Amino acid sequence: MIRTCRHVNPQKEKMLGGIHPYWELLYVISGQVQLQWMGESFLLQPQSLILLYPSTPHQVTALTAECSFWFAELDAGSGVSVPDLEQSIVWNRQQSAAASFYIDEPAYGVTLNLLTSAICSGSLEASDYNRKIAALDFQKLLLIIKARLDRKSDAPASSDPSAADEAVVFLMRYMETEYNKPLTLAAMSELTHFNPSYLIRIFKRCSGVTPAQYLQSLRLNAAACFLSATGLSVEEIALRCGYRSIHYFSQSFKKNFGVSPSLWRCRMNLISRNRIM
DNA sequence: CAGGCCCAAGACGTTGCGAG
DNA sequence: CTCGCAACGTCTTGGGCCTG
Incomplete structure (x- = not known):
């Protein structure tokens, strides 16, 4: 195709x-x-x-x-x-x-x-x-x-990444594709074979954010794309982005973007219309 | 009716500290 | 470097109510 x-x-x-x-x-x-x-x-x-x-x-x-x-x-x-x-x-x-x-x-x-x-x-x-x-x-x-x-x-790397670095990169890639599914720290711990609290430490050391924060940003960015590119309801978008509660999605979205999901969609549509004129 | 907002409670994540 | 524990903070959920 x-x-x-x-x-x-x-x-x-x-x-x-x-x-x-x-x-x-x-x-x-x-x-x-x-x-x-x-x-x-x-x-x-x-x-x-x-x-x-x-x-x-x-x-x-x-x-x-x-x-x-x-x-x-x-x-x-x-x-x-x-x-x-x-x-x-x-x-x-x-x-x-x-x-x-x-x-x-x-x-x-x-x-x-x-x-x-x-x-x-x-x-x-x-x-x-x-x-x-x-x-x-x-x-x-x-x-x-x-x-x-x-x-x-x-090609030979200048410095060999440690097992911890590799686990973090693996986890980041995993979250990038599986962000729309329920993913707990315990599950991440099982995937990488690292203790949960230690996993948070190495993840933050490598990426600058905690696993939950990274996952949250992936989900919110995906939601923002859905809002501007589709006509799906806010609830449907929340579900598709891994949120099980529209309440929490709405709250997180506003905290991150400063406006509620529906208002954000209105603004994005307005920007698109202005570009046409 | 969809969506936003607030609240309360339980679940879960994060951090500091210490130990092997 | 890795883990475990405890305390604390944040997240998540569900319910209720309000608005357009």
Whole structure:
């Protein structure tokens, strides 16, 4: 399955984003784009290619008047080698950090250019055959990126991370994908084989926040994305983000963002409308 | 009716301290 | 470095009430 879309001057459109079970690739052709993903904000320049891992909420906003980019949603299918969530985060940070990111692999640039012309010319909508070819190209890109990231992680590290550091990173990645499920400190302790109180200490030492605070921020950021990108009720969003009580969700949201969920949604819609004018 | 706000109570997380 | 304990603080939940 593949679905592509190109946006030119998207300030005439609403903010884009949402959550879905497919891989999504986002490529900036011109202008500046801001991406909210995994609790982080990525500032993207032209030629940035972003990997959005399946089932992760994301929101894209154009920052410049002249702006064009394309995105493609695809079902990578089984047996296809794709970057994992941690690798996707590393890749996206690199894309965001470098003004013009260069990957030393001719097939990468060629494939990206081919896909960009296919999407911009509208040839993918013309035939099923073209879409199938493009889907293979997308898989090729994912494979190239994964190979590059694998090579990098195989390289000897300057300092070996301790078992505690590894446990914290594992736990962070785990929470990033499982944030919508009930997750207690006891369960985290079982996952990492560390004593609960010690786990909090090492987690805070590595990340600067406690596990509960990190989980809370993931859930609230996901909720904010849902509020601006969907028409789901506040209660439904609370449930989808791992909250079992709408009361507590509403209270936490207001504490974090300064306004209640519904008011926040109104304000975001207002910002989108103003951008249209 | 959906959503926001307040309150109370129990559950759970966090921290300080000490020990192996 | 890791764990255990106790005290304290915060989170979480459910109920009730109010508002638009």
